[in-house]
Amino acid sequence: MADVLVVAEAAEGKLKKTTHSAVTFAKAAAAALGGSYSILVIGDALGGAVAEAAALGAAKVIVAEDASLKDYVAERYAPTVAAVGKGFAVVVGTASAFGKDLLPRVAAKLGAGYAGDISELLIGGGKLQYKRPMYAGNAYGIASIPTAVQVVSVRQSAFAPSEPGDATAATEKVAIVAPSAGAARIEFVSFNQVKSERPELTEARVVVAGGRALKESFGKLLDPLADLLGAAVGASRAACDAGYCGSELQVGQTGKVVAPSLYIAIGISGAIQHLAGMKSSKVIVAINKDADAPIFQVADYGLVADLFQVVPDLVTQIRAAKA
Numbered sequence: 001m002a003d004v005l006v007v008a009e010a011a012e013g014k015l016k017k018t019t020h021s022a023v024t025f026a027k028a029a030a031a032a033l034g035g036s037y038s039i040l041v042i043g044d045a046l047g048g049a050v051a052e053a054a055a056l057g058a059a060k061v062i063v064a065e066d067a068s069l070k071d072y073v074a075e076r077y078a079p080t081v082a083a084v085g086k087g088f089a090v091v092v093g094t095a096s097a098f099g100k101d102l103l104p105r106v107a108a109k110l111g112a113g114y115a116g117d118i119s120e121l122l123i124g125g126g127k128l129q130y131k132r133p134m135y136a137g138n139a140y141g142i143a144s145i146p147t148a149v150q151v152v153s154v155r156q157s158a159f160a161p162s163e164p165g166d167a168t169a170a171t172e173k174v175a176i177v178a179p180s181a182g183a184a185r186i187e188f189v190s191f192n193q194v195k196s197e198r199p200e201l202t203e204a205r206v207v208v209a210g211g212r213a214l215k216e217s218f219g220k221l222l223d224p225l226a227d228l229l230g231a232a233v234g235a236s237r238a239a240c241d242a243g244y245c246g247s248e249l250q251v252g253q254t255g256k257v258v259a260p261s262l263y264i265a266i267g268i269s270g271a272i273q274h275l276a277g278m279k280s281s282k283v284i285v286a287i288n289k290d291a292d293a294p295i296f297q298v299a300d301y302g303l304v305a306d307l308f309q310v311v312p313d314l315v316t317q318i319r320a321a322k323a
């Protein structure tokens with residue numbers, strides 16, 4: 001076995017961009033193993049997601065479509081993913097909420113070793129090795145997996161998304177595998193998605209992030225700046241915990257990991273747990289009134305100032321420049 005299977009993430013008939021990062025990994029892993037990669041698209045009413053997957057350079061797109069998979073529940077998806085994955089050397093997905101939930105279950109079903117949230121693929125002695133950030137990114141571990149099938153999830157920000165090409169892969173439909181009697185009793189109740197006109201936090205080119213210091217003015221101060229920059233809004237955990245913004249905005253070790261071209265940290269101290277989620281950003285700008293705040297150690301540009309004065313000023317200046 002030398003082939004790689006990408007478990008795609010689809011929603012509302014579209015492929016989620018997270019899938020493109022797993023494809024980048026799959027290309028490299030398949031090349032190292034001398035095999036090819038296929039993409040499994042699983043769910044219901046997959047619509048254009050299959051065609052999108054077919055344009056990503058895979059040898060084959062495997063389609064598992066069934067009404068019972070309408071709403072994502074790991075226990076219902078895992079048996080089919082494991083059955084398809086059996087024939088592959090590596091099963092990979094992105095370490096999104098979907099991948100982190102589904103892939104360990106798939107690994108357990110396959111009796112496979114699992115390496116989660118990997119940031120780099122290394123080839124050692126013809127074998128795949130996986131670099132994994134640990135201790136909030138302060139150390140790295142190198143893992144190798146001795147089982148016949150290996151299951152991994154990749155950190156989206158560490159693998160540049162694959163671009164679609166002109167070739168179209170062949171598609172193959174597979175029957176779904178019913179969950180066990182116990183798992184079948186799990187019922188989907190609801191999915192409360194926070195809808196936003198802004199780009200997704202993990203995919204945005206620019207992120208404007210705020211900390212506890214913004215208090216109740218969090219949205220009032222950050223939204224105009226984010227809108228002007230076409231940015232996503234992020235937050236420290238302290239800001240989320242205080243209720244100044246939704247928890248879906250949290251960046252960091254226990255939040256989302258982002259690596260945008262520009263990350264503007266406003267009133268964020270720069271605790272290691274926050275840095276773990278954003279320090280790979282290409283350019284980091286920090287605004288903080290404390291010149292000794294740790295955020296300045298990772299910032300490319302720093303402004304020691306009161307955010308309540310500087311942020312509205314910045315908005316006025318950008319508006320004027322754009323007029």
Ligand SMILES: Cc1cc2nc3c(=O)[nH]c(=O)nc-3n(C[C@H](O)[C@H](O)[C@H](O)COP(=O)(O)OP(=O)(O)OC[C@H]3O[C@@H](n4cnc5c(N)ncnc54)[C@H](O)[C@@H]3O)c2cc1C
Nearest residue numbers: 211212213236237238252253254255267269273274289307
């Ligand atoms: C297991 C664990 C996991 C964690 N996971 C995360 C995580 O995923 N993400 C995360 O962010 N944190 C996480 N934390 C929490 C983390 O340790 C910090 O407590 C948190 O990041 C602090 O948030 P903050 O910088 O907004 O708040 P604070 O530490 O209170 O810092 C506020 C900053 O604002 C500045 N400031 C105050 N007023 C102004 C002003 N008027 N103008 C300009 N600057 C001002 C201050 O100088 C200060 O630097 C985790 C902690 C633990 C223990």
